[in-house]
Amino acid sequence: MAQKIKVATIWLDGCSGCHMSFLDMDERLVELSEYMDVLYSPYVDQKEFPEGVDLTIVEGALSSDHDVEMIKTIRQNSKKILALGDCAITGNVSTMKNLYGTRAIMETGYGQNADHNESGEYPHLVVPKLLDRVHPLHEIVPVDYFVPGCPTPADAIYTVLKALIEGKEVNISQLTRFGK
Amino acid sequence: MIKQKVRVKTFQINGIDVTGRSDSTILEVAKEHDIHIPTLCYLEGLSCVGACRICLVEIKGSNKLIPACTGKIKEGMEVFTDTDRLHKHRKMILSMIFAERTHTCSVCVSNGHCELQDMSVELGMEHSQVPYLTNRFDIDASHERFVNDPNRCILCTRCVRVCDEVEGAHAWDLVDRGLDTRVIHDMDDPWVESESCTSCGKCVQVCPTGALSEKGVSATEMVKKKSLIVNLLEMRNRER
Amino acid sequence: MITTLEELEEIANKKQCENNECREELRVCIGSSCLSLGAKEIEKDLKKSVKDRGIEHRCRVKGVGCNGLCAAGVLVSHYDNESGEEVLYEKITEEDTDKLAKAVESQKPLEEHRSDMSRGFFAKQKKIVLENAGYIDPDDIEDYIAHGGYRALFTTLNDATPMEVISQIKQSGLRGRGGGGYPTGLKWETVAKVDAEKKYIVCNGDEGDPGAFMDRAIMEADPHRVIEGMALAGYACGAAKGYIYVRAEYPTAVEKLNKAIKQANRLGILGNKIADSGFDFELEVRLGGGAFVCGEATALVTSIEGNRGNPRQKPPHLSDHGLWGEPTVLNNVETFANIVPILNNGAQWYRGFGTEKSPGTKVFALTGHIENTGLVEVPMGMKLSELIYDIGGGVSEGRNLKAIQTGGPSGGCIPADMLDLEVDYDSLKKVGSMMGSGGVIVTDDSSNMVEVARFFMEFCKSESCGKCVPCRVGTTEMTDILDKFINKEATKEDFELLKEMCEVVKESSLCGLGQTAPNPVLSTIKYFEEEYIKGIKDD
Numbered sequence: 005m006a007q008k009i010k011v012a013t014i015w016l017d018g019c020s021g022c023h024m025s026f027l028d029m030d031e032r033l034v035e036l037s038e039y040m041d042v043l044y045s046p047y048v049d050q051k052e053f054p055e056g057v058d059l060t061i062v063e064g065a066l067s068s069d070h071d072v073e074m075i076k077t078i079r080q081n082s083k084k085i086l087a088l089g090d091c092a093i094t095g096n097v098s099t100m101k102n103l104y105g106t107r108a109i110m111e112t113g114y115g116q117n118a119d120h121n122e123s124g125e126y127p128h129l130v131v132p133k134l135l136d137r138v139h140p141l142h143e144i145v146p147v148d149y150f151v152p153g154c155p156t157p158a159d160a161i162y163t164v165l166k167a168l169i170e171g172k173e174v175n176i177s178q179l180t181r182f183g184k
Numbered sequence: 185m186i187k188q189k190v191r192v193k194t195f196q197i198n199g200i201d202v203t204g205r206s207d208s209t210i211l212e213v214a215k216e217h218d219i220h221i222p223t224l225c226y227l228e229g230l231s232c233v234g235a236c237r238i239c240l241v242e243i244k245g246s247n248k249l250i251p252a253c254t255g256k257i258k259e260g261m262e263v264f265t266d267t268d269r270l271h272k273h274r275k276m277i278l279s280m281i282f283a284e285r286t287h288t289c290s291v292c293v294s295n296g297h298c299e300l301q302d303m304s305v306e307l308g309m310e311h312s313q314v315p316y317l318t319n320r321f322d323i324d325a326s327h328e329r330f331v332n333d334p335n336r337c338i339l340c341t342r343c344v345r346v347c348d349e350v351e352g353a354h355a356w357d358l359v360d361r362g363l364d365t366r367v368i369h370d371m372d373d374p375w376v377e378s379e380s381c382t383s384c385g386k387c388v389q390v391c392p393t394g395a396l397s398e399k400g401v402s403a404t405e406m407v408k409k410k411s412l413i414v415n416l417l418e419m420r421n422r423e424r
Numbered sequence: 425m426i427t428t429l430e431e432l433e434e435i436a437n438k439k440q441c442e443n444n445e446c447r448e449e450l451r452v453c454i455g456s457s458c459l460s461l462g463a464k465e466i467e468k469d470l471k472k473s474v475k476d477r478g479i480e481h482r483c484r485v486k487g488v489g490c491n492g493l494c495a496a497g498v499l500v501s502h503y504d505n506e507s508g509e510e511v512l513y514e515k516i517t518e519e520d521t522d523k524l525a526k527a528v529e530s531q532k533p534l535e536e537h538r539s540d541m542s543r544g545f546f547a548k549q550k551k552i553v554l555e556n557a558g559y560i561d562p563d564d565i566e567d568y569i570a571h572g573g574y575r576a577l578f579t580t581l582n583d584a585t586p587m588e589v590i591s592q593i594k595q596s597g598l599r600g601r602g603g604g605g606y607p608t609g610l611k612w613e614t615v616a617k618v619d620a621e622k623k624y625i626v627c628n629g630d631e632g633d634p635g636a637f638m639d640r641a642i643m644e645a646d647p648h649r650v651i652e653g654m655a656l657a658g659y660a661c662g663a664a665k666g667y668i669y670v671r672a673e674y675p676t677a678v679e680k681l682n683k684a685i686k687q688a689n690r691l692g693i694l695g696n697k698i699a700d701s702g703f704d705f706e707l708e709v710r711l712g713g714g715a716f717v718c719g720e721a722t723a724l725v726t727s728i729e730g731n732r733g734n735p736r737q738k739p740p741h742l743s744d745h746g747l748w749g750e751p752t753v754l755n756n757v758e759t760f761a762n763i764v765p766i767l768n769n770g771a772q773w774y775r776g777f778g779t780e781k782s783p784g785t786k787v788f789a790l791t792g793h794i795e796n797t798g799l800v801e802v803p804m805g806m807k808l809s810e811l812i813y814d815i816g817g818g819v820s821e822g823r824n825l826k827a828i829q830t831g832g833p834s835g836g837c838i839p840a841d842m843l844d845l846e847v848d849y850d851s852l853k854k855v856g857s858m859m860g861s862g863g864v865i866v867t868d869d870s871s872n873m874v875e876v877a878r879f880f881m882e883f884c885k886s887e888s889c890g891k892c893v894p895c896r897v898g899t900t901e902m903t904d905i906l907d908k909f910i911n912k913e914a915t916k917e918d919f920e921l922l923k924e925m926c927e928v929v930k931e932s933s934l935c936g937l938g939q940t941a942p943n944p945v946l947s948t949i950k951y952f953e954e955e956y957i958k959g960i961k962d963d
Contacts, residue, residue, distance in 0.1 A: 183289025
């Protein structure tokens, strides 16, 4: 048998819905595991992003300096990047903040809507710094595959991964779309 | 009774011989012959404005692309509706529409029943080729039955046209220009205060996206009655 | 009311005698550039000084239109009616007025302000359109008549058929001066041959290109010439009504035109049964609200109709479906200003200037990094080097020439090594620029060409009407991408995307504004690609 494809998955500024959807492939995950090794993912316990990854599946938009740093590392260490779901592709709900600006969002989140925030400060230690503008992945790094959906349906994820394994072409627009 | 003489023109679409009445547009003749041309700002029953540029077609011997919805047919012309060049242009134009405003399909009342979404499927556009722009507009929810969310508007002006041409009220029109263009009521009054709006709701039914919607519907629930206009016009003609 | 050529001559003779009563004239330029430098006050002061010195019977002070050398305003010309000698004074301020009056009184020229009229700026020009500019009083119809005005109209109405007029214009080879260069005679013929009860003549005075002020100068300096040209077009095409669409930012032009129309109406030169013929022609000025896109033909007529000035898809063309759905001739100010000299002197005379395919002259507005900023009229086919160096006096502050931008936001940049180019419609198009309405912007070697391209792209972005997607969104996106190049943050992908967007916007936009918006980018990529490459960050 040929060598297994080295896969990583990561969830940046998203809701984890696409990762849930990934798990919704159910018994097909067993089938896929014949062809894929998951090296790095919320599903596995690995702290550093590994080198020499064949395919990284990215959920979520880029909202913080950490997200940007991560996606650059991912780009460096991965042969292919698959943007999974609307947040990674369009920014989706994450980018709605762009209409108001980071400051307004912080004021609402840590001021008006906060039960306890006596100092009135925004968190700035340990947590990553939010960018002025949220970006979909391809505005920062080149992306190889786009599989939209909110969340991307399990069937679509399965069909796309199967096609990648088999080296076949699929028409993604027939499987899923923005908002599906 | 002498029938008015109908002149007919013969030409080709995608290599297929077609005929149409001499005053027809390319789009009309294509439809009659079951040749599909993607459209967005076009709506049967309303005037054609050629604003969205999705229905552009190529004419042999001309370097210009022309919109099928306004382009009149000519004897012997050779029209192409499905070339690589057109695919490229349409995809880029559709990208621009998606990138222009904040469509966020997942939380839209029209999600699943949206012509813009459908177009992305039809043209195979799964990501925008151009960077997203940020331009925020205030939502007008002043009317008791309808909502206007300009953030989801693609400026097809169907609402403007249906209100003027079918309802006869001309309550809608455009204000400002370029990226800031908006559809407004009267002198940019809140919808509820519009004196010319008859609250007929035709604009809502013809809106291709979730920009105009009925109040009280949640995400994915806004299903529009697009055939309303054609049916209405047919009934009117019958009465005459 | 005058109805015959003889009566017209009478007015001309009377005015000429009146003009000759004073042997000398001090002509103060009251074109917009000089006005902004206080020309009106200078005219007033000069009148007073001349009176104070008691020489008002000998020397008249009058306001005239632009003579062209705007860089040296305020300009005052001292003209001797008998000898025909002229001394031009430049950079006159309010403090110089009495000195000037004294110079006239003492017959000793004011050497420190004297302009060298033998230099290239004046010697190499050929004034046809602007022949009256700087000589006649634009506020006085009689002065225009005294300089041969309205003779073409009266003679034509008496002696020529509409088809003969069109045939003259066709033979002259006159091409539309608005930029496209469409043959004027052909345009008129199309409308003349359409069978319609109502037709319209529309003059496009919505000059909006950055750095262009040719039409403004014509309207301000010689409004009657435009009116006469339009009336002749009306006669040739069978139209009884005309509109002059002028941007509201040209208040002086609007004032002069309105005054001129009023005077022409009073004399019966406009109105019913002009020159006792069966020809009626009425004229009205309509103001544009400041939208550049209203210079586009279909948007312009929509705006006159009182609607939002959005363009519409062509065809149908205006000759078929124009103002209020009727056949319409729409020409630019300069085009109409060419009609009278052609009919007065004949098509063959006109063909004696310019090139085979672009006969006649063209008015250019020279701006940017050039010594002699101003308005010039030269024969078509003049070499760029002559235009920039011999007439324009070369690049300002002794710097080197980098590029010449023509055609406004629709045009392109021509690099300095193409100075041998002979300027006409076709040659400019060939090198990726265009004639446009005649704005020539000179940039020196300190300029960044990406910034030049960005300037025009931003202009298009803010002037896009918003109707069609490629122009509305594309111009914004391209401005943003150009910013990345200027900030040296662009990627190779951005460069590809920019080129691709240029192609899509150019080929798929609805009207000329969008279709030509990428031109400044395309031409700077063509000739100055290395400046774009410099804007790409390395990683």
